[in-house]
Amino acid sequence: MNYEKIKTLGDLKKSDYQSKDIKTELRDNLIAKMQKGEKVFDHVIGYDNTVIPDIQRAILARHNINLLGLRGQAKTSIARAMTLLLDEYIPVVEGAELNDDPLEPVSRYARDLIEEKGDKTPVSWMHRSERYTEKLATPDVTITDLIGDIDPIKAANQKLSYNDERVIHFGLVPKANRGIFVINEIPDLQARIQVALFNILQEGDIQIRGFKLRINLDLQFVFTANPEDYTNRGSIITPLKDRIQSQIITHYPKSIDISKQITHQEARILPDQEKKVYVAPILQDMLEMIAFEARESEFIDQKSGVSARLSISAYEDLIGSAERRAIINREKKTTARIGDFIGVIPAITGKVELVYEGEQEGAIGVAHKLINRVIRKVFPQYFPDPEMIKRRKEESPYAEIIKWFAKNDLVLGSDLKDKKFHEKLVSVPGLKELVKKYHPKADATEQFLFMELILHGLAEYSLISKNIDEEGMSFKDMMNSMFSFDDDDFNGDL
Known part of the structure; x- marks a missing residue:
């Protein structure tokens, strides 16, 4: 479809464009991608056999979704990726606050404009990136923020009665019409605010200040929640939870x-x-x-x-x-x-x-x-497990290294040049030979890394001691370290 040539309602009627609600749009585009073998959430790693199939099922079922999981489990990334399942462009009545479909307008502004101009009603095209709205639920969020309220300034400027729906200031949810609306950390939303979402989720309409107003909003809701929040800060109230058709557990x-x-x-x-x-x-x-x-x-x-x-x-x-x-x-x-x-x-x-x-x-x-x-x-x-060696009463391959530390210390400063760092590691008898014995194919870089690993490993198995001070990391004999310390030796110990 040539979007640039379709600039009026008349042009749109002559084209092959057909209106569809957002859930059907998501479903159709998902089916098309699946049939072609394309990945939809290819940047979301580790969910191929768990979360993503559940999301696909929810989209096919035309459900609103609640992503339930602990922090850092890609919940918001999944929600944002859903925009890739939207059509690249959709037509909207130009200037309409609610992104009205020119063929099925819902706002008073769009209906009045179409009645006035007919097929000459100007049409603009909205990219899918503009059809995503995200709101973090915080205790200070109000119904006005989400749904809307009467705007007395608008009423005064336009000399309108408070009974006229044109005095309404719409909130984020109505303004997201024909898009994906995400509420992050939904349990943090006050219960009375959650109640305001009932009608939108179930019937698709809104209620503002007792207005006899029915605007059939077209929205795909995605909520995110952390299980901890259900007890610590709040909860999703049962009637709202009941209206969210699919709850998907992340991990x-x-x-x-x-x-x-x-x-x-x-x-x-x-x-x-x-x-x-x-x-x-x-x-x-x-x-x-x-x-x-x-x-x-x-x-x-x-x-x-x-x-x-x-x-x-x-x-x-x-x-x-x-x-x-x-x-x-x-x-x-x-x-x-x-x-x-x-x-x-x-x-x-x-x-x-x-x-x-x-x-x-x-x-x-x-x-x-x-x-x-x-x-x-x-x-x-x-390398060989020191505990297994001790248990089996075998000769320790680390004996030479441990013996050297009985009379010597090794300080590996954090800012040591690579050359100096390598020289210090090589100075420990038996260290390099041990690496060559167990990793003969290791290159030079790997050899030095394995040598360092041996020192840290022996320290963790209490065969030598390891301390951190201002000079850097030092390795010593375990017994000498125990009997020659001062109060500062315990500061920063690993």
């Missing part, structure tokens, strides 16, 4: 690989950063595991959830930490280290809600514990 990524895909898609990494900083796959896995550990931690409120944004922000911080070191040392390129995980702590502390035990540990302490748990889990995947 967190079920695997590290899916979580990594989400992180790489959403992280805002500049091309310059990608050239300057290399993040090894093992570090990427460890970073994602932090979120998985947080979702099982006894220190964190699991009802609140741990957003996927934790991994995204942590990845950005990890690269930022390595990039900062490269800038300070005037290095063109660097490799992220396990020691750089200290730099992701701010991304963790701001993304978790602590229970009482967590508050006792402190947010930074909990972040350290999460990182340590990840290291402890990852280490046996690449």
Whole structure:
């Protein structure tokens, strides 16, 4: 259809355009895409066999939808992606506040204009990107905001009676007519405001200040809610919940690989950063595991959830930490280290809600514990498990390394140049040989990363000690560390 040539109601009548409500529009376009084998929510990762099929069923059934899930589960992203199922352009009566269909006008303005000008009524075309309205539900939202109210200024300026519907100031919902209207965190909406949505959801019309006014609105509603909100801040009242035909449960990524895909898609990494900083796959896995550990931690409120944004922000911080070191040392390129995980702590502390035990540990302490748990889990995947060696009374492959720490310390500063960092790792007898024994095919970059992993792993299995101070990270003999400390040695311990 040539939209540019259709400028009046008469032109529209001569074309092959047929009016359809938004739910039918979404349904028809979804069917067309499915028949062609096209993905609709291709940027929403990890929901292919769970959430997306439920959304497709709801759209096919022409339902309003409530997306129920914890923070950071792509609820709003799904709602925004639904605009791709709308027609690219739809005709509207030019100047109509309610985006009236020229063939089926609903507002007084559009009806009067068509009655006055007939087929010469001007028509404009509305792009699908303009047909999406989003409102965050907060306690201060009013019925006037959502539905509308009488506007005394309009009545005075136009010399109209308060009984004339033209004095009405329409709210966000009527102005979103023929579009997708999203209310985020619906339980936060006051109960009396939720009541105002009853008629719109069930009958499709609105009521304002007792007006005998019936405007058949054409809307696709999408609500989002966090299960925690049902008890902490409010709830979806039962009659409203009853009118939302499909409630779809979202979830967190079920695997590290899916979580990594989400992180790489959403992280805002500049091309310059990608050239300057290399993040090894093992570090990427460890970073994602932090979120998985947080979702099982006894220190964190699991009802609140741990957003996927934790991994995204942590990845950005990890690269930022390595990039900062490269800038300070005037290095063109660097490799992220396990020691750089200290730099992701701010991304963790701001993304978790602590229970009482967590508050006792402190947010930074909990972040350290999460990182340590990840290291402890990852280490046996690449090197012999120290606990299994002890249990079987086998000779330890780490004996030479542990013996060296009995008389020596190793300080790995956060801002050490790569060359100096590598020299310090090589200075530990047996460390490089151990990597070559268990990972003979590892390249130079991987070798140094594995050497660092051994040190962190031995510390997590209490075979050597690990401390953090202003100089950076230091590794020492376990016994010497226990008998030669002062009060400050416990500050910042991992």
